[in-house]
Structures are given as C-alpha cells and as structure tokens.
Amino acid sequence: MISINNLHKAFGKNKVLQGIDLSFEGAGITAILGPNGSGKTTLIKCILGMVYPDKGDIQLGGQSIRHEWAYRDQLDYLPQIARFPENLTVLELFSLVKDLRKRTASGEELVELFGLKPFLNKRLSNLSGGTRQKVNIVQAMMFDSPLVIMDEPTAGLDPVAMIRLKEIIRREKERGKTILITTHLMNFVEEVADDVVFILEGKIHFKGSLSALKAQYGEAQLEQAIAHILEGKDPKIPNRFSSIC
C-alpha cells in the first residue's frame, strides 16, 4: 500500500537519507531499526509529509503524496515525544483529535485498557511521562486507519502498559493493518515484529523477515545480528573500522 522510491534528503550538508527504496504491503509489523541519527525519524516524517524529500517519491495506494494532505486520513501516527497543549484535559485532547479526523473512533476501549479513566479530566501538564505516553498511544490508535506509524512507542511505559501495547499492536495486525515501528528495544522487536528494516547512514542495509536476519548472520539473538551489521561483518558492507585499525 505504500512504496518509497529512491528517497533523498539532506539538511544542509548532512545527508540524512541517501536513496531509500522500500515498500510495505498488506498486514504486517515492520520494525525500522538503526542507530541514533541514521535517518529513521526523517524517513517517517517524509511519509507523514512533515519533511519534503529532495529527490524521490512516496506513493500511498498508487498516488504520490507530495504536497498532499488528505491522504493522512489513511494513517495513524504516534509521535516520539508526548507533549500536548498543557492546559487541555485528556478528554479534551481526545475530542480535539476526533474532531479533526472526522473518523469513527474507539477510544473508550483503549482508555479502559491503559487504565486512563481517572486521568480523563486532568490537565495534560499534570500527567507523568508514562501516563502521557499512554495518552499518546490512545490518541494515535483510536482510529481505524490501514497504516499505523509508531515512533518509539515504548518510551516511559511501565511493564503492564508494555504488555498492553504489545496486545494492541498484535490485534491491529490481525485486523489487516500495516504497522511501522521504530524502537531501540530489541526484545520488543523480537516479540512483535515480522519484518525488520535496518537503516544506517541513510541507506538500507537489511530488509527482510526477522528470522532471515538472524539466519543471515548465524545468530540466535537479534542484538547480535544487529551488532554484526554495525561491525560490517557482512561482505556486502564495507568494514567501516578497518581503515582505523
């Protein structure tokens, strides 16, 4: 449903994306991995239309998204930092987002799931970081959009909320959604993701299923496999440290 062709983006001299080609089709959970500053968030922002790519194109359902806005009705986005207007209450925030989306929303169930009921009439400025992240998840997931993008959804969540989040993600996948997640928690990836995309310095270094990644590097642990990519043990990738030694 979404295809990205030869995407380039530079901020000044800093080339953040250097020719990304990706496509996601049908139900599935893809984890976008990569070290800090590898271009994950920029890639997501390009899909959301918050950053305009210098070169290349993104198509959603066969239509280019360049300078469009109505297509965003097809996707749910969970931003990385959960900060909202400080003086609004949780309930007001939910109704604001519902109001803007004009979509049927099922917020009550998610509110119940995360135990947010006692907080509904509290101001967002008075909430703790973890509670805000729960609010963030609810506001993103209450719509039934075919594409879901989550930027660091696990930030600040307690173990119980983490279990709930995994349940939600799996359930949404069963409903036939395409889900993209960025995270630094490898356990989380191993538990929920079907596919992995590994980005390094603005280029894709691996794309395939979780098991294919482990098999390719002969490791049982995802962390080890990732470390192999970073150390450049794959013959396809030049060894970045060899010149130093």
Next chain:
Amino acid sequence: MSYQTETIMNKILKYSFFDLVRSRWIYIYCAFYLLFTFSLLWLSSDLSKVVISLMNVMLVLVPLIASMFSIMYFYNSREFTELLLAQPLKRSHIFIGQYLGVAGSLSLSLIIGISIPFLLYGIIGSAEIWNYFTLVIIGIFLSFIFSAIAFFIALRHENRIKGFGLTILVWLFFAVIYDGFFLLGLVFFNEYPLENFTLAASFFNPIDLSRILILLKLDISALMGFTGAVFRKLLGSGLGMSLAYLSLALWVIIPIWGIRRVALRKDF
C-alpha cells in the same frame, strides 16, 4: 470542500484559544489592564487624559506582550504542532488557526481589561465613547500585527534563542529605535521639505501609525508631534484615518501571508 476546510481552521483556532484562555498569563495580562485602567479613571476625571495615558502604555506594552506571548506559545506547542501536522489537515490552516487563536485570546483579554472599568465609569452615552473605541481597535490591531510577526519569526527560526532575540529586536526597533532614527533624520535634514518623507515613514511603523490614529481621533494638536501635524495637514482627518487603518490592515495581512508561505515550504 472549502466549507469543510474552513471549519477545520476554526477548530484549531478554537482549541488554541481554549488552551490559552486557561493559561495563567492571559489572566495576569487582563488583570494588569483592569487595575491600570481602574486606577487611571480613579486618579483623573478627564477621560481624554485617561485615554492618552492608556494609549502611551498600550503602544509599548501590547506589541511587547503580543510578540513574547506568541513566540513562547509557538515554541512551546511544537510537539503538538507536529501532532497536528500528522493529521489530515492543510499546513496553512494549522498555523493560521493557531495564530488566530493566540492573537484572538490576547485581544480578548485586552478588551475585557479595558472595557470593564470604562463601562462601570459610564462610557456609554458619554462623548468619549469613540475615543475609547479607537483605543480598543488599535489594541486589537497591534496584537494581531505583532503576534503575526512573532509567528513568522518563530517559523523561520528553529533556534529559540535566535527567535526570541529577533522578536525583541523587532519590538525594540518599532517601539524605540525607529523614532530615534526618525528624529535624527529630521534634525539632519531640517533644511529640506520633509512632509512627504515623514508621512511615508510613519506608514512603515505600526506603532507610530497607531499613535497618529488615536491622536487624530482625540484631536489634541499639542500632543500630535510633527508626524501627526503633517498627517493632519496633508490628509485631513477623514482620509488620513482611513489610510492609516488601511495600512494597519496591510501590516496584519503581509505577515500572515509570510506565515503561509514559510509554513508551506518548511521541514518539521
């Protein structure tokens, strides 16, 4: 479709407005005007003197508070703006909606702060009612102008310190520096006919323009200064005022156009 997008902008406006109406600062701002206007009315029974004192404070304070408040609001609501940008909304509607929310709530607290004391004093039916109206309209104009300039600067500058610095500089320029240069120019070139220059120059400063408008309205030639006198002489009150209002409106429209332009091209 156009009806639908229009209401979306109104919704963003509404929520920014409600967000701000609950902030402490907007009440402090309102309370200041309440107290100040009450004490002026209590100290002096001459309404036109009250209007002039209020004007002098407003011409400095409204632009300063509008700039600072708007730029703070913009930088503080960055994450929320990102959330809005991910919704199926047009960029121009997001930013112009937020701008109207901020400028609207600032104007409202100004209107309430000034109007309650004047109404209790019995401004309705008094001969001074039009002076009071001019004062309020100028206050609204200045709020919208400096709020728009601050939004424009904030959109252009990711760096908060730079943004704040520039906004203060713009305020300082229009409130203080501009007049200084203006006077210096008049002193240096006092052998030349400067009427047209003076006239043109005052259109480029919304604060000067507002001062002239109120003074023309009050019809106090002693306080008009050189600019006001020239205005009076060359344009006559009626035409002068309409031209001044028109250029104040342009001072609102041009930065809004700038906000739109930057918002449509920027990466977030």
